[in-house]
Amino acid sequence: MKSQKHDRPPSAKEVPHKIPKRTIGLIAGAGGLPKEAAALLVERGQSVRLVGFSGLTDCDLQTAAEQAQFLRLGQLEAMASALNDMGVRELLMLGKVPKSLLFDGQGIVDPDAEALRVLSEQPEFGDENLMTAIARWLEGRGFSICDQGEELASLLAPFGALSARTPSESEYADFLVGRSAVRALGSAGIGQCVVVKHGSVLAVEAIEGTDATIHRAGQLGGPGSTVVKAARPAQDRRFDLPAIGVSTIEAMIEAGASALAIEADSTLMIDQEGMVRTANHANLSVWGFTQDSDREGRPS
Template structure:
């Protein structure tokens, strides 16, 4: 019998892509979905499928254990404002109350520790869908202008510093001024707010938090992200190379090139090179 892989599925297309890639690799796919969060249609890809309410941790553990799952991954987003409405079981309540006042990364780490204490091994979903990782470099035909480069240089270390405080992954910058910082509203709402405040020509920056556990919460962008940025008259997007998931990449890059929009995926080395080029 094939080894079973458990997927704790949030919203978006990521859980479906992970399930498809896992099946293609020969795994038996066991999905645990959440009422009101997980996108419909995922059940058709899974070998076993169960839907629970967010916060029913005991049911999640019992389900995976009953399906013979030993390895788990988390894929997909959980809308944070709606997550505040959950009704946790006793197990979940103990975790939440022990972390009251701490950030969402601390909560995810506590959830993973609880699952590992029950004998499960947590793996990174991107291990099963490695092609989604964003490669390093200037991904569009157009490179950043000197003005955009200056905003990237300004905002890149700020985004890293904010990540140390577990605040958010996204930052909007315009002419050396921070127009918006992501909090619990999510990236899309941050981009809309930043575009309204900054006006045409903003630069968006999205970074992996320095201490972020990459098994559960990598930054992600996709076709809808680029559509939103173009609609709000942004001119450039900078993300972490290899630590960002890029969905519908070919379509997104084609759209960006059509509108002369710039996307760059930075490593530390490329960021330093960008700084050096702008100083010349």
């Protein structure tokens, strides 16, 4: 007969020492996000085992990882073996893998037989298709894929103003145009970013990336544009949440863009402090929106 004591759920205070140190397999693409995430995981006392990709992943990442292996992109079997050897089951897939590599990945992409099989089974290479297919392949090998938004919740943009300056009336009007445009794009499985000025969509992101889109908008429409970035409506939050960082702000400064609107709770911020400092220094407005926040919800 069990005592009442054993039946009631343990309180938070009683269990911390029983939580095993989690071991996370970080599959890291390009950009600053994997590094930011690795630091966060280590800070939480988790053990990070890294799979990086030659020519793509920041080599500095190795310092945060207890174990690391760099592979050529597309070596699925080698990746599964490496992760097994490192003793990880839970995976976090992070960082950019530019889709243009699919079309011109000479020297970086080297698909093995399994990768070619997975690719050949794809009816199309839509943005999420490939990631989903690779995730499913990994799951078939016994791995589980963590949710980016959950693991990195502290990096998600909040609702409201992040910068000292809130959006002006005209920036807000441009944001509303951009928000509906980026939602339409996302629904069609295309990009996550548009740039708007005077209500006109100057540039739309497909596979060129956000920074290139911002630069093009600057060339076409001059200064004073508003950049809007959002997750796809049916986004799989395990991977490919939109991410921004200091480089986004720097691209905006170069292009003369004046405001950035990012979807709250769905956009990962890399080096938020540096980002906000850079934005404030250039008097840019950065703020987090939700798909249904309206003028009343605008911070002022």
